[in-house]
Amino acid sequence: VESLDPEFGSRASGHIGWGRFPSEEPIMSAIISLLTIIPSDYRNEVVLITAGPTHEAIDPVRYIANRSSGKMGYALAQAAQKRKAKVVLVIGPTSLTPPPGIHTIPVTTAEEMRDAVHKHFERATVVIMPAAVADYRPDQPAETKLKKQGQEPMSLKLSSTPDILTSLALQKSGQFMVGFAAETDNLIEEATRKLKAKGLDMIVANDVTKPGAGFGSDTNAAVVLDTHGIVEDIPLMPKRDMAMKILDIIRLRLDHQKQTLHTV
Numbered sequence: 434v435e436s437l438d439p440e441f442g443s444r445a446s447g448h449i450g451w452g453r454f455p456s457e458e459p460i461m462s463a464i465i466s467l468l469t470i471i472p473s474d475y476r477n478e479v480v481l482i483t484a485g486p487t488h489e490a491i492d493p494v495r496y497i498a499n500r501s502s503g504k505m506g507y508a509l510a511q512a513a514q515k516r517k518a519k520v521v522l523v524i525g526p527t528s529l530t531p532p533p534g535i536h537t538i539p540v541t542t543a544e545e546m547r548d549a550v551h552k553h554f555e556r557a558t559v560v561i562m563p564a565a566v567a568d569y570r571p572d573q574p575a576e577t578k579l580k581k582q583g584q585e586p587m588s589l590k591l592s593s594t595p596d597i598l599t600s601l602a603l604q605k606s607g608q609f610m611v612g613f614a615a616e617t618d619n620l621i622e623e624a625t626r627k628l629k630a631k632g633l634d635m636i637v638a639n640d641v642t643k644p645g646a647g648f649g650s651d652t653n654a655a656v657v658l659d660t661h662g663i664v665e666d667i668p669l670m671p672k673r674d675m676a677m678k679i680l681d682i683i684r685l686r687l688d689h690q691k692q693t694l695h696t697v
C-alpha cells in the first residue's frame with residue numbers, strides 16, 4: 434500500500450494547516466512511480482538542490498524578483514528522492530507546497546540562499562542549482578515605504594549579490610557541480626562562459642524564448658553542456674522527466690569518475 438501525505442492549505446473546518454487531500458500532481462506522480470521501476474542509484478549520494486527565485490528588498494513592501502516558479506528544482510528534488518538520494522532543497526519564495534519527506538530550507542534573499550547552501554555543501558556529493566538567483570540587489574533598502582514623488586523618474590542604486598556557485602567552487606572537495614543558465618540569446622556561448630567562469634562540471638542551458646520552456650511552465654527543453662561541449666540536447670518534456678534525464682547524465686559521470694579513481 435502506498436499512502437500520500439496530506440497537503441497544507443485551507444481545510445473544511447475553516448482552519449489553515451496540514452490535512453488537505455493531495456492535489457492531482459502528487460497523486461499522478463505516485464501512480465507513475467508505482468508503475469515505473471526507478472533505480473535506487475543515488476542511494477549513497479547527498480544531493481543539494483536550489484530552486485525558485487530570490488527576493489531582494491527595495492523597501493518593506495517592494496522587492497526585485499524574477500519569473501522562476503521553483504518547479505524545475507522541485508522536480509529534481511523529487512526525482513533524486515525517488516532514486517533514494519538524501520536530498521537537501523534550498524528554496525526561494527514560491528507558491529509550491531514543500532515536497533513531503535525532503536529536507537527543505539526556505540530562504541528569501543541571495544545572501545540567505547548562499548548561507549544555506551554553504552551550510553550543507555561539505556556533506557553534499559552532488560550540487561544542482563536551477564535557482565534563478567538575483568544578480569543585483571538594492572544597495573540601501575529603505576526602512577519605510579518609499580513615497581511616490583509626483584511623476585519624477587526614480588533611480589535605484591544596485592549592488593552585486595554574492596555568486597553562490599563561484600564561492601562554492603573555491604571550497605570544492607569532490608562534489609559534482611551542475612549549474613543552470615536561462616538565456617534569451619547566444620544560448621551555447623553564454624552557458625559555456627558560465628560553466629567555465631563558475632568552475633562547473635556541467636551546465637543545463639535553457640532557451641527561455643522557446644514556448645513551454647523555462648520559467649513557470651510544467652515542461653522544459655534544454656541543452657546539457659560540459660567543458661568539452663554539448664552532452665545532450667533534451668527536447669521539450671515535462672520537468673519531472675527532464676529531472677530524471679539530468680540525473681541519468683550525472684549518474685554516468687559519477688560512475689566514470691569513480692572508475693577513473695579506481696584505475697589510478
Ligand code: PMT
Pocket residue numbers: 483484485500501502503504505506543562563564565566567568594595596597598599611612613614615616627631639641647648649650
Ligand atoms: O523555476 P522554474 O519556473 O521551474 O524555471 C526554471 C528555470 C528557468 C529558472 C531554470 O531552469 C533555469 O534555467 N535556472 C537558471 C536561471 C538563471 O538565469 O541563472 P543565471 O544565468 O543567472 O545563473 C547561472 C547559474 O549561476 C545558475 O545555476 C544560478 O543558480 C547560479 N547563480 C546565479 C547568480 C548568483 N548570484 N549565484 C549563483 O550561484
